[in-house]
Structures are given as C-alpha cells and as structure tokens.
Amino acid sequence: MKKLCTALFILVSFFQTAKSQPALTNDYSFVMNVPHVVTIASSPAHFYVLSDSEGMAVFRARPDSLEWLYSSTGMQRRGSKVVADIRFAYLFGSDKRLTVLEPTSVIGVYASTQLPAVPMDAQRIGRDLFIALGNGGLAKMPLESSSSTTEAITDIHPELENRNIISLESIDDRLFVLTADNELLRFDYDGEQLELLQPAQLQKNITDLFLTGSNLFGTDPQGNIYEIEGSGKLSKLGSIGEEITKIAAWRDRLVIRGTSGRIWTSFKNRKPKLWKEDSNAGNYFAVSKNQLWISEYNQITKVRAETAAQDEQAASSAPQQANASLKLETIQDYTVPYSEALLFPISFESNLPVEDIHFTYQSPNIQEAVIRGQSFYWEPASSDIGTHRVKIIASTAGGQTSSTSFNIHVRSFNAPPRFTPVRPVTIPVGEAFTLPINAVDPDGIDKNLIRFIGVNLPKGAAIDESTGTITWTPSVRQTGE
Numbered sequence: 001m002k003k004l005c006t007a008l009f010i011l012v013s014f015f016q017t018a019k020s021q022p023a024l025t026n027d028y029s030f031v032m033n034v035p036h037v038v039t040i041a042s043s044p045a046h047f048y049v050l051s052d053s054e055g056m057a058v059f060r061a062r063p064d065s066l067e068w069l070y071s072s073t074g075m076q077r078r079g080s081k082v083v084a085d086i087r088f089a090y091l092f093g094s095d096k097r098l099t100v101l102e103p104t105s106v107i108g109v110y111a112s113t114q115l116p117a118v119p120m121d122a123q124r125i126g127r128d129l130f131i132a133l134g135n136g137g138l139a140k141m142p143l144e145s146s147s148s149t150t151e152a153i154t155d156i157h158p159e160l161e162n163r164n165i166i167s168l169e170s171i172d173d174r175l176f177v178l179t180a181d182n183e184l185l186r187f188d189y190d191g192e193q194l195e196l197l198q199p200a201q202l203q204k205n206i207t208d209l210f211l212t213g214s215n216l217f218g219t220d221p222q223g224n225i226y227e228i229e230g231s232g233k234l235s236k237l238g239s240i241g242e243e244i245t246k247i248a249a250w251r252d253r254l255v256i257r258g259t260s261g262r263i264w265t266s267f268k269n270r271k272p273k274l275w276k277e278d279s280n281a282g283n284y285f286a287v288s289k290n291q292l293w294i295s296e297y298n299q300i301t302k303v304r305a306e307t308a309a310q311d312e313q314a315a316s317s318a319p320q321q322a323n324a325s326l327k328l329e330t331i332q333d334y335t336v337p338y339s340e341a342l343l344f345p346i347s348f349e350s351n352l353p354v355e356d357i358h359f360t361y362q363s364p365n366i367q368e369a370v371i372r373g374q375s376f377y378w379e380p381a382s383s384d385i386g387t388h389r390v391k392i393i394a395s396t397a398g399g400q401t402s403s404t405s406f407n408i409h410v411r412s413f414n415a416p417p418r419f420t421p422v423r424p425v426t427i428p429v430g431e432a433f434t435l436p437i438n439a440v441d442p443d444g445i446d447k448n449l450i451r452f453i454g455v456n457l458p459k460g461a462a463i464d465e466s467t468g469t470i471t472w473t474p475s476v477r478q479t480g481e
Helices: 002-019 146-150 308-317 319-323
Strands: 023-033 037-042 046-051 055-061 066-072 081-084 089-092 097-101 109-114 121-125 128-132 138-142 165-171 174-179 183-189 194-196 208-212 215-219 224-228 234-239 244-250 253-258 263-267 273-276 282-288 291-296 299-306 334-337 342-345 357-362 370-372 375-378 386-396 401-411 433-436 469-472
Touching: 023 291, 023 357, 037 081, 037 282, 037 291, 046 081, 046 089, 046 282, 081 121, 121 165, 128 165, 165 208, 174 208, 208 244, 215 244, 244 282, 253 282, 334 342, 357 370
Parallel strands: 334 401
Antiparallel strands: 023 299, 037 046, 046 055, 055 066, 081 089, 089 097, 097 109, 121 128, 128 138, 165 174, 174 183, 183 194, 208 215, 215 224, 224 234, 244 253, 253 263, 263 273, 282 291, 291 299, 342 375, 357 386, 370 375, 386 401, 433 469
C-alpha cells in the first residue's frame, strides 16, 4: 500500500508540472513593420533587422520596445547572415566579404574586408574575431581599430592546418571549433595565442554548433539535436525532422528554427514541439533584454509566455474562442479605376472577437495599403495600373493563422475628352465655311482614339469624325443664330 501511494503522488506531480508549462503567444502591444525581412539578430544592447529593400536597420534594445537608431541602405548586398555580440555585428553571405558593424557609430560600418574564402561563421573573443572559412581553415582578424581589420590572419595554430572549419561558438575566453570531420576542438585564448585543450571526436555527423548559456548543442542535417558534454559525449534532446538554422534559449525553453522557416520549442529540454507552422511567415526570431522577438510577415512583435492560470482565465472569459478555429472567408477579385479608393470588409467563417485578431498583408508591389479594424483600404495611383496579387493574413495571439489571396485589377480611369473653347463666329450667307473643333484626352493615352459626332447640326452642315472639322454653306433661309 505504501508503494502504491508513492506511485500516485509521482503521477499527480507530473501532471501538475505538465499543466503549468507556459504557452507562447504574440504580444501585439508593440508592432513594428519592416518590409522584406531577410533575418534578425540581437545582442544584449542592440537589435538588428536586415531587409532586402531597406538594408540594415539598427535599434537600441529596451525591455519592452525597440528604439530606432539608424538604417544603412544597401547592406543587403553584403550578405544575408548576421552574428552579433555586445560590441559589434558581423554581416556576411555567399561571397568572401565580411562587414563589421558598430551600432554606436553614426557611420554604422566599422570595417569591411575580403577574406581568403567564404566565411561560414564568426565569433569574437576580446579584441579579435575568429572566422570559420571551411576548407580555408580558421582565420583571426584584429578589431582593435578599424584600420587593423583590412587583412585576416590564417594558420593561427598548427592543429588547425588543413582542417575544414564549419562552425564556431565561444564563451568567455574559450573557443569551440567544429570541423567537417566531426572533431570538436576546444581552445583557450589569452589574447595572443590559442591553447588547444583535449580534442573530442563526435560520434554523430554534427554540422553546426549552438551555445545557449553554458549548454553547447550540436545538430545534424536530419534535424537531430544533441547536447555536447565536456568529454564530447552526445545526449540526444530530440529532432525537428529538418536541418536547423538557429537555436536560442529563453525562459526555460529552447526556440528552434528549421530551414523551412517553421519554429519549434523545447520546454526544459523536453522533446521539441511545433510552435509556428506557417513557413511562409518568415518566422525570424531573436532574444534581447530577456525578451523574445519574432518577425512574421514582416511585422516584428514581442512574445510572452502565458502561465496555466492565465490560459484558464482567457479560456473562461472567451470560451467560444477556445473552440473556434480562425478561418478567413474568400475575398473576391476587385477591378477599380486608379483614381478611386478601394475599401472592403474582411470577414471570417468562424466567430472570433475581432479585437483578438491581428491583420497584415503581403503584395509584391503594393506598399501603401492599410488594414483598419476589419477593413482593407488602398488608394491606387496612376503608376499602379495593372494587376496586383494581395495576400491577407490574420493571426491570433495564441498562434492561429489564416490567409486568403485575391487580385486587384487597376484600370485607366478614361476621363471624358475636353474641348478647346470656341468664340462666337459670324459668317456670310452662301459662302463655304469650315471650323476646326479641337478636343484633348485628359488620360493622354492616344489622341487618335477621340471621335467627333455632331448632334442637331444645321441642315447641310457636317463634321469630320476624325478631325472634328465642321463644314457648312448656309442658305438665305438659315439666316439667324
């Protein structure tokens, strides 16, 4: 009987712990729109947003908001991957260039350099930046001054010769180096020399390293996540089924992004659970000032962790929302002249409070449309003539999303022709008379499209349909006005 009571106590305790797991929801109290987001990154003090159209936007991180500092246009041409630390951010991509950004500088760019090979990763220790160059090995670049970064130094340690370096992580004065041969090399750095500690041969095909706090994780192309112990022993945490691009720690959980753009979370090192399944949303995330930020459909918002009590309170106050699924009604295609504004309501097949739903839209060419309440509004200009594809996305704080797409056909307005004024004319009886009538098309498309038609003309008078010229020889019986 005593053993049975113990088993029951353990079972109840487990369910209480599982029930208290906080759910992640979007906090729309702060929403920032940045078009064409490529990636986001953060440091303890700053926040970086790389846009394919706006370049690099740099913000000062606040506990509950982001304060814009400056934007550097054209930075998207320098790369698509951003790594940041407390002092600098490092931008690189598919070529050999690496750009060092200093967020506190008015200029923004601290230095830029051409490397011997394409950079794959970068980590700073003290005044030096270490760069993984794949088959090019490991490079060290001094950051003491902007002029010192013009050239990187390779062959910095005998053990690194002829090594394919694919990933780096660092903490304090320790550098973790992963090779393509599944070797994990640990170095201590005294500011001048690297000292190799005991290397470890990993037993799995690890292709990337992620350091969260003091925990070092390795991932493979299949999406398996392993915690790496000091001896190099691997303990499997779980799998997401696809290659992993980012792992960050936030409030007792790991936030994990895959190559599809979907996001999983692992609460207290449990099996990863899918959180954001809409891969079209982008789903870029970063943690700054102990706040998790996420970019979905080019809108950056905070994320909050709800407790079980808050979840129950929300469910009791809005039971219909807990049972209803979010689904937008189909939106018809619209045809409008460019001079008229387009305004239509957004409707749902489900019964959900509109104040709990957040809207955004996507379109390759339309940037000036707005969604007010539950209505879409756009006023096209003459340059918008043509067909535009629009996608409207609705989402709830709890993570539900629904979208629908439609076309907007903007046509030329075709305003009526405007006549050139003609003064009163006196003409003699019995003589041939001609009078050119001129008109212009305000749309300016093609003057040859104008046609002239005479209505209630005097007997014997005629008008040329193409030129607008009136011809007439009045008789004596037509004397008058």
